Amino acid sequence: MASKFNPLCACLFQDPKQLSPPPKTLIQDPKLIIKGGSTLSGHVSISGSKNSALPILAATLCCSGSSNLKNVPCLSDTRTMASILESLGAQVMTFNGEIVVNTDGLLSVEPDSTEIGKLRGGFFVLGPLLARFGEATVGLPGGCDIGARPVDLYIHGLQALGATVELRDGKVQAHVSNGKGLTGASFRLDCPSVGATETLMMAACLAEGNTVISNAAQEPEIIDLAGFLTNCGAVVEGAGTDTLYISGRRRLYGSEYSIMPDRIEAGTYMLAAAITRSHISMSPVIYSNLTCLLDKLSHAGCKILQLSDDTLELSAVPGATRDNLQGFNIKTHPFPGFPTDLQPLTMALLSTCKGISVIEETVFENRMSHVTELQKFGAKIQVCGSTALVFGKGNASPLCGCQVIATDLRGGMSLVLAGLAAEGCTEISGISHVDRGYESLEMKLQGLGANVTRMTSRIQ
Numbered sequence: 001m002a003s004k005f006n007p008l009c010a011c012l013f014q015d016p017k018q019l020s021p022p023p024k025t026l027i028q029d030p031k032l033i034i035k036g037g038s039t040l041s042g043h044v045s046i047s048g049s050k051n052s053a054l055p056i057l058a059a060t061l062c063c064s065g066s067s068n069l070k071n072v073p074c075l076s077d078t079r080t081m082a083s084i085l086e087s088l089g090a091q092v093m094t095f096n097g098e099i100v101v102n103t104d105g106l107l108s109v110e111p112d113s114t115e116i117g118k119l120r121g122g123f124f125v126l127g128p129l130l131a132r133f134g135e136a137t138v139g140l141p142g143g144c145d146i147g148a149r150p151v152d153l154y155i156h157g158l159q160a161l162g163a164t165v166e167l168r169d170g171k172v173q174a175h176v177s178n179g180k181g182l183t184g185a186s187f188r189l190d191c192p193s194v195g196a197t198e199t200l201m202m203a204a205c206l207a208e209g210n211t212v213i214s215n216a217a218q219e220p221e222i223i224d225l226a227g228f229l230t231n232c233g234a235v236v237e238g239a240g241t242d243t244l245y246i247s248g249r250r251r252l253y254g255s256e257y258s259i260m261p262d263r264i265e266a267g268t269y270m271l272a273a274a275i276t277r278s279h280i281s282m283s284p285v286i287y288s289n290l291t292c293l294l295d296k297l298s299h300a301g302c303k304i305l306q307l308s309d310d311t312l313e314l315s316a317v318p319g320a321t322r323d324n325l326q327g328f329n330i331k332t333h334p335f336p337g338f339p340t341d342l343q344p345l346t347m348a349l350l351s352t353c354k355g356i357s358v359i360e361e362t363v364f365e366n367r368m369s370h371v372t373e374l375q376k377f378g379a380k381i382q383v384c385g386s387t388a389l390v391f392g393k394g395n396a397s398p399l400c401g402c403q404v405i406a407t408d409l410r411g412g413m414s415l416v417l418a419g420l421a422a423e424g425c426t427e428i429s430g431i432s433h434v435d436r437g438y439e440s441l442e443m444k445l446q447g448l449g450a451n452v453t454r455m456t457s458r459i460q
């Protein structure tokens, strides 16, 4: 049984009230209540990147010994990922944003399927398990319901490295039958999938010989994963370009690594400041990871100042900007294009700007489910396929608080932004979707002066 030291649990056990058994049936349905319409001010700290932490946690399976990961965000997704590693027999210790993982005593190559089904990132364990142990059985992943999200590229890539892969009973079963392990190969991805690039990169690091992955994803999270793998002894070149060159090693060794700041969380707080016409600062931020959004926000009329290497200040206060923010068009693309994860949040902002804005979603075929909820605030949006026309309200009439339901992570967060800007009270249910990706959400918003509270109903 894997051991886990969690200081939070240790604290709970010191309080005798916490020792009484919980009621038999306990349904928790967290909601956020937002009293909107006020401006934000102050500084917000940006957490470590969820989408870096998940593949890097999976990559610890490639390594002998312990990996010590710092700046891991405390999120339901990272907790689920830790539990996936534990279901394999890994030892996982969590302490204050640090996670130490030791995979030496692994007992299984089949992670808990229920946990895998909770997020997309769980599936990333397939490549490392197969590469290190020659076999793996992994259930199909969950994650946001924003499109079909097949795993064909992962499978074809692993087959190119010599694995036999089949889908049986809703699980991907993979093994290497040559008795030696995966073999390096050249593989071209049909589209630059982030998860497939990460999975193949991890697998290739332990394959015999050289691998070339072309049409690879170029997201900053790929560079972060390559940074961790390189620290562990891997040889990866070209991360951040469309071609990766990997020279396989017999073994990798666990190392210490600090996860980069979350560019999507940083973008979210910039958009929160813009939609509430506020002035806030934030750090740490890597500017080059956010160029597209920064350009659009400047064009809209926001004033953006780089206070230091990693600190950014954004002002959308009337007077500091033109008379109101001007709408703009976006088309989502893989990095360095406009990030799909910021599309729903940008839509919320555009509904308050001047003029008509066009949003084209090209990465996922079904990432518009937030529109019907945004319309409940009074936002004027028309959707045709994967394109949305946003008729900005400008100063004409503000958004109005209402009751809405979050059905995915970023769509849910777009409702939080709308609620911050809206006049009156907003109640957002389905907040567990948002908790997958935003650390200390209401604490951070409260720190900026927002009136946000969490309500957890307990039903027996």
Ligand SMILES: CC(=O)N[C@H]1[C@@H](OP(=O)(O)OP(=O)(O)OC[C@H]2O[C@@H](n3ccc(=O)[nH]c3=O)[C@H](O)[C@@H]2O)O[C@H](CO)[C@@H](O)[C@@H]1O
Binding pocket: 051, 054, 120, 121, 147, 148, 149, 150, 151, 152, 153, 154, 191, 192, 193, 194, 195, 196, 217, 334, 340, 341, 363, 364, 365
């Ligand atoms: C945990 C994590 O890191 N999630 C991110 C990751 O998701 P994820 O890695 O799932 O996203 P992908 O880059 O793989 O998906 C991009 C497109 O490729 C398609 N595709 C993907 C794999 C495959 O085998 N076949 C296929 O057709 C998908 O359906 C989608 O239309 O990148 C997305 C794109 O930046 C982000 O929105 C997610 O937040």
Ligand SMILES: C=C(OP(=O)(O)O)C(=O)O
Binding pocket: 051, 119, 120, 121, 142, 143, 144, 145, 341, 409, 410, 437
């Ligand atoms: C889509 C996202 O996550 P996932 O890939 O885990 O569903 C996201 O982070 O916006």
